[in-house]
Amino acid sequence: MEKIITDFLGQLKIGRKQSFKNLSMYPLLSNYYVTFDYGTLDEALDKKNIEIVEVAKEGSVPDLKVINKSSTMVLILDGEELVGAKQNRIVNTTILVPGDSTIIIPVSCVEQGRWSYKSPSFSTEDRMMSSNLRAMKSQHVNFSVREEGKFRSDQGALWDEISEKAQRHDAVSPSMAMSEIYKKEKPLLKEYIDGFSNTESQMGAVFMIDGKVAGMDCFGKPETFLSVFKKLIGSYALDAIDWFKEEKQFKVLKSEVTKFIKEASKASIETQKSVGEGIDCRLETKKTTGFSLCHEDQIPHMSVFVKADNDKPNSRMQRFSNRRQ
Numbered sequence: 001m002e003k004i005i006t007d008f009l010g011q012l013k014i015g016r017k018q019s020f021k022n023l024s025m026y027p028l029l030s031n032y033y034v035t036f037d038y039g040t041l042d043e044a045l046d047k048k049n050i051e052i053v054e055v056a057k058e059g060s061v062p063d064l065k066v067i068n069k070s071s072t073m074v075l076i077l078d079g080e081e082l083v084g085a086k087q088n089r090i091v092n093t094t095i096l097v098p099g100d101s102t103i104i105i106p107v108s109c110v111e112q113g114r115w116s117y118k119s120p121s122f123s124t125e126d127r128m129m130s131s132n133l134r135a136m137k138s139q140h141v142n143f144s145v146r147e148e149g150k151f152r153s154d155q156g157a158l159w160d161e162i163s164e165k166a167q168r169h170d171a172v173s174p175s176m177a178m179s180e181i182y183k184k185e186k187p188l189l190k191e192y193i194d195g196f197s198n199t200e201s202q203m204g205a206v207f208m209i210d211g212k213v214a215g216m217d218c219f220g221k222p223e224t225f226l227s228v229f230k231k232l233i234g235s236y237a238l239d240a241i242d243w244f245k246e247e248k249q250f251k252v253l254k255s256e257v258t259k260f261i262k263e264a265s266k267a268s269i270e271t272q273k274s275v276g277e278g279i280d281c282r283l284e285t286k287k288t289t290g291f292s293l294c295h296e297d298q299i300p301h302m303s304v305f306v307k308a309d310n311d312k313p314n315s316r317m318q319r320f321s322n323r324r325q
Contacts, residue, residue, distance in 0.1 A: 001269055001281055005292055008032065008299045009265045012218065014257055015202065020195025023240035024211075024252045025233075028204040034220035034298045038073040038096060040227050041080060042124055050074050050097070052082055052122040055104060059086045059115070062152060063104050064122070071099040073277060077228060078291070078303055079129040079137075079235065081179070084119035087111040088177060090129045092141055092151045094293045094301045096277040105275055106151035108137065112159045113175035127182050128231045130238040131207065131215050133161055135305030138289045142282045145272050151280070168242060182234070185241055192237035193230050202226075204302075206257045207236040210243055211250030213260045215290075215305035220298060264288055264304040 015027030044050035049070035055063045064082065068074055074097040082089045089107035097103060110129065129137070137153045144152040159176070166172045171184035182189065203225055204218025217232055219225045225232075267283035267290070274280040278295030283304060290304030 001271055001279065001294060004294055004297055004299065005267075005269065005281065005283070005302075006265050008218075008292075008302065009261055012203070012261065014206075014254060014261075015199050017252060017254065018196050019252060020192055021240065022210050022244050022248070022250070023192055023195075023233075023237055024208040025196055025236075026206045026208070026254065026257045027199045027202045028206065028216070028218050029199065029201045030203045031201065032203060032220065034295075034300055036073070036296055036298070038075050038300065040224060041074060041076045042227065044068070044070070044072075044074045045124060053120065054085050061087070061109050061155065062106060064089060064107050065102060066095075066097055066105050067102045068097045068099060073097060073099055075224065075300055076105065076276075077128065077301060079134045080231070081110065081125055081127055081129065082107065082122040083125055083179070084122045086117055087114045087175075088179060089122075090137075090178075092137065092153055093274075093280055093291055094303070095275055096293060096295055096300060098277050103275055108153040108155055108158055110158070110162060110178035111175050112162070113173075114177070125179065125182075126230055126234070127179070128228075128235045129178070130165070130242075131236045131305065132239050132308070133158065133165075134235065134303070135215060135289060136161065136308060138291065138303070138305055139307065141291070142270070142284055142289055145280075145282050146270055149272060151272075151275065165242065181238065185238065188241055189234050189237050192240065193233045196229075196233050198226050198229050205232070206260060207232075208252055208256070209236065209240045210248060211252050211256075213256055213306055214239065215303065216260070216264070218299075218302050220300035224300070260288070260304075260306070264290065267304075 088111040092106040140153040171180040173180040283290040292302040
């Protein structure tokens with residue numbers, strides 16, 4: 001598995017920088033192309049080929065049921081928001097749903113104040129969880145896989161972070177829904193999203209905020225990246241808006257991107273059978289956290305993030321670890 005991941009990272013070429021305000025994107029270019037067929041979640045929902053529902057009438061916060069009614073596999077991405085049913089959720093890791101199957105997927109709640117049906121099933125919106133929350137969740141899931149073999153997040157920590165973010169953006173709602181933050185910042189998010197464009201042969205990108213690498217998402221074919229391009233930009237843009245200061249000066253250096261990819265290629269790898277097709281690989285270094293989904297020795301999606309500062313005695317990860325003991 002190590003060779004598959006290092007080879008994947010090694011063949012990526014870094015494209016020309018694009019920037020808007022304090023958010024920068026370095027395209028990742030490649031001729032890599034997975035040989036197996038799949039569709040995205042949005043495509044499958046549009047065709048009514050897939051249904052996502054609560055696991056039972058009474059529901060279960062960390063689990064949802066996915067029914068794939070077609071013979072084509074469906075790629076559901078880490079951090080994608082599922083809207084409706086008893087409360088909005090986000091997906092805890094990228095999953096390749098087998099064709100003609102029903103599976104249970106691990107999720108986290110992003111709407112603390114609602115536990116009542118809004119609709120019988122879930123839909124999607126053109127957004128995903130912000131990049132810093134995905135990074136934090138990645139560390140939680142990596143720990144959970146290592147300790148328990150489960151793809152669980154620290155639900156309490158996510159709620160706390162969403163609450164704090166909502167207060168900063170003046171987007172507090174009765175249900176404490178993450179979606180309200182996106183709605184509040186919609187005009188500004190559109191400015192950020194419109195400030196970037198997809199490049200030919202682009203498989204992914206490394207994103208920088210205030211000149212510092214925030215994370216990377218890379219896919220097994222350019223069509224997938226293009227289909228989620230706006231969602232990804234929005235997820236990093238929300239954090240860029242959070243940290244934007246007009247007077248702040250910073251440099252955006254390609255060398256930092258190269259350093260980040262080299263760091264990611266040195267990650268320790270822990271493998272676990274995915275809840276769908278393939279193997280879920282948890283990636284960890286002292287500075288980075290992430291995962292890669294591997295199917296038939298090929299990679300449909302990899303995410304790597306810069307870790308938050310977890311060396312402090314009262315860090316969230318330490319509290320998460322203590323709660324799990």
